[in-house]
């Protein structure tokens with residue numbers, strides 16, 4: 001049984017069909033990357049798996065650990081072990097980052113007290129994401145994920161907008177989230193959106209998918225697919 005199975009998933013947002021029959025599976029311990037042009041539906045796919053956002057599933061199924069989660073609430077999905085770093089997480093006015101990390105750790109399997117490792121020690125008394133820079137948001141999201149310690153982690157462009165020095169920190173922390181601090185202790189599965197493939201230098205990848213116009217156009221070896229995209233582009237016209 002696969003850890004995650006998506007079967008002919010159709011998703012609508014703003015009165016338009018965004019995902020037009022996505023079928024894919026991800027195995028236990030596997031790291032998969034998701035490529036695709038802007039607007040192809042990558043973030044929509046991840047948010048739909050998490051159950052977060054203003055999208056509606058019109059048909060198809062999402063099965064996680066053998067359970068149909070298609071219509072499950074986001075917190076039940078989180079309890080089942082799914083975690084996500086969003087591309088653009090919302091500001092949470094009135095909730096301090098420190099409080100959120102505590103609650104997340106209490107509901108999850110991770111621990112608190114790691115803010116210094118993420119260079120977030122000066123942010124714990126601030127409202128979540130309010131006025132955070134792009135790179136600070138990424139580190140904050142990762143700190144929250146480490147407190148949750150999910151069995152399946154989805155990352156939406158973790159390296160995007162991160163400076164050259166901090167990319168190493170993000171890469172290391174994502175690696176720890178998936179494999180643990182001493183290599184091999186953890187065997188978490190990951191689904192990672194990336195445009196540049198930079199994150200693959202830190203976590204490796206077993207499989208890649210390419211999403212184009214709401215459909216999986218290609219599946220295969222991550223390095224080969226990335227090379228091909230770099231050389232030839234996605235080879236698609238606007239719809």
Ligand SMILES: Nc1ncnc2c1ncn2[C@@H]1O[C@H](COP(=O)(O)OP(=O)(O)OP(=O)(O)O)[C@@H](O)[C@H]1O
Nearest residue numbers: 013014018036037038039040041042043044045054
């Ligand atoms: N709530 C919504 N209402 C209307 N359109 C939406 C909504 N959510 C997503 N879309 C549209 O769906 C399409 C896919 O969006 P999505 O954010 O999934 O793209 P993406 O592949 O993640 O792109 P990028 O690489 O730029 O992040 C876009 O054209 C977007 O405008």
Ligand SMILES: [Mg+2]
Nearest residue numbers: 042043044087
């Ligand atoms: Mg996106």
